[in-house]
Amino acid sequence: MATVEIKEDLYWVGAVDWEIRDFHGYSTKKGTTYNAFLAMDEKITLFDTVKKPLRSEFLHNIRRITDPAKIDYLIVNHVEMDHTGCLPEMVELAKPEKIFCSPMGKKAMVDHFQREDWPYQVVKTGDAIRLGKRSVQFVETRMLHWPDSMFSYIPEDRLLISSDAFGQHWATSERFDDEVDGAELFVHAAKYYANILLLYSSLVQKLLQGVQDMGLAIDMIAPDHGLIWRSHPQKILEAYDRWSRQETRPKALIIYDTMWNSTQKMAKAIFDGLVKEGITCQLLDLQGNHRSDVMTEALDAKALIFGSSTLNNGMLPRMADMLSYMKGLRPANRIGAAFGSYGWSGEAVKQINAVLEEAKFQILDPGISVKYVPTHEDLRKCVQLGNRIGKAIKETE
Numbered sequence: 001m002a003t004v005e006i007k008e009d010l011y012w013v014g015a016v017d018w019e020i021r022d023f024h025g026y027s028t029k030k031g032t033t034y035n036a037f038l039a040m041d042e043k044i045t046l047f048d049t050v051k052k053p054l055r056s057e058f059l060h061n062i063r064r065i066t067d068p069a070k071i072d073y074l075i076v077n078h079v080e081m082d083h084t085g086c087l088p089e090m091v092e093l094a095k096p097e098k099i100f101c102s103p104m105g106k107k108a109m110v111d112h113f114q115r116e117d118w119p120y121q122v123v124k125t126g127d128a129i130r131l132g133k134r135s136v137q138f139v140e141t142r143m144l145h146w147p148d149s150m151f152s153y154i155p156e157d158r159l160l161i162s163s164d165a166f167g168q169h170w171a172t173s174e175r176f177d178d179e180v181d182g183a184e185l186f187v188h189a190a191k192y193y194a195n196i197l198l199l200y201s202s203l204v205q206k207l208l209q210g211v212q213d214m215g216l217a218i219d220m221i222a223p224d225h226g227l228i229w230r231s232h233p234q235k236i237l238e239a240y241d242r243w244s245r246q247e248t249r250p251k252a253l254i255i256y257d258t259m260w261n262s263t264q265k266m267a268k269a270i271f272d273g274l275v276k277e278g279i280t281c282q283l284l285d286l287q288g289n290h291r292s293d294v295m296t297e298a299l300d301a302k303a304l305i306f307g308s309s310t311l312n313n314g315m316l317p318r319m320a321d322m323l324s325y326m327k328g329l330r331p332a333n334r335i336g337a338a339f340g341s342y343g344w345s346g347e348a349v350k351q352i353n354a355v356l357e358e359a360k361f362q363i364l365d366p367g368i369s370v371k372y373v374p375t376h377e378d379l380r381k382c383v384q385l386g387n388r389i390g391k392a393i394k395e396t397e
């Protein structure tokens with residue numbers, strides 16, 4: 001993938017990963033990109049690198065602009081290996097005068113690469129360096145999403161190089177937001193937020209406020225994954241504000257797994273009850289819906305209702321996986337409920353409720369367990385459960 005000049009003398013030199021399909025449990029059905037940026041200035045400066053297997057594409061891109069040996073500064077906004085996989089090789093090739101990183105970034109680099117001898121220069125929020133005609137200001141973004149994470153802001157270009165924040169896992173031939181379908185772009189951005197940043201929402205709120213207080217004028221946001229926000233930086237900032245407030249709408253998800261379709265029948269009856277109350281509702285069978293796609297839908301859903309048959313005195317494995325994943329991402333201010341069929345012991349509903357309680361969901365109802373196959377009366381109770389949850393959703397509006 002050819003380099004792209006994103007600002008005068010500032011180039012995208014990253015790599016596009018068309019093949020990746022799983023990113024730590026997040027399904028990357030359309031691949032991703034690892035964005036790195038090269039500023040050609042009095043001090044030639046490289047911002048971040050790429051995942052190691054894509055080293056030749058990355059080095060080729062740098063060589064299209066300059067000899068890597070001429071690079072003076074490396075800026076490491078984030079130490080996770082999708083951005084530092086090529087760092088040891090870059091240090092060897094460039095022999096940089098300085099490697100700029102946050103205090104936690106230095107610690108993380110020493111832990112990853114066991115190189116105390118690299119020319120680290122630790123920077124903190126508010127610190128700035130001059131490259132020549134442009135400067136770089138640093139903003140630490142601790143725990144967004146690693147302790148070492150930071151932003152680099154270039155005031156002369158009104159450009160925020162934002163590391164993982166505002167990214168999307170989406171491999172494309174285009175580099176800018178205005179060159180792709182806007183609706184699809186936001187689906188990828190929402191999936192990224194729901195699956196990577198949701199649990200840090202209160203920190204995102206503080207960061208957005210901090211960026212505003214610092215008065216950073218931003219007309220381009222260049223994340224380390226996906227498209228660069230050239231035409232709509234404000235839109236993604238507004239979306240992050242909304243998502244990090246954990247704002248929901250009258251929408252419910254019925255997430256279930258089933259052995260012999262009894263739990264599925266219950267799911268459909270609960271669905272009918274919700275729809276009757278005018279609630280937007282989705283049936284998400286875990287046999288066909290990936291956990292990370294469920295989380296994307298959960299981003300704006302007020303109620304999450306989980307159903308599982310009982311297997312070996314517990315819930316089905318896909319439900320255990322889903323709940324463990326969801327709990328880690330900490331959706332807040334949600335209504336929850338459980339249901340499921342069983343043969344003789346029936347622990348699944350109790351176990352689901354225990355997870356929902358731990359995750360601080362508002363549980364309106366003990367849930368419904370049905371032996372073997374739901375009767376007409378059982379299904380009527382499921383419809384009523386849907387009605388009750390629907391009414392509770394409307395009361396929160």
Ligand code: FEO
Nearest residue numbers: 078080082164224
């Ligand atoms: Fe894209 Fe946290 O690495």
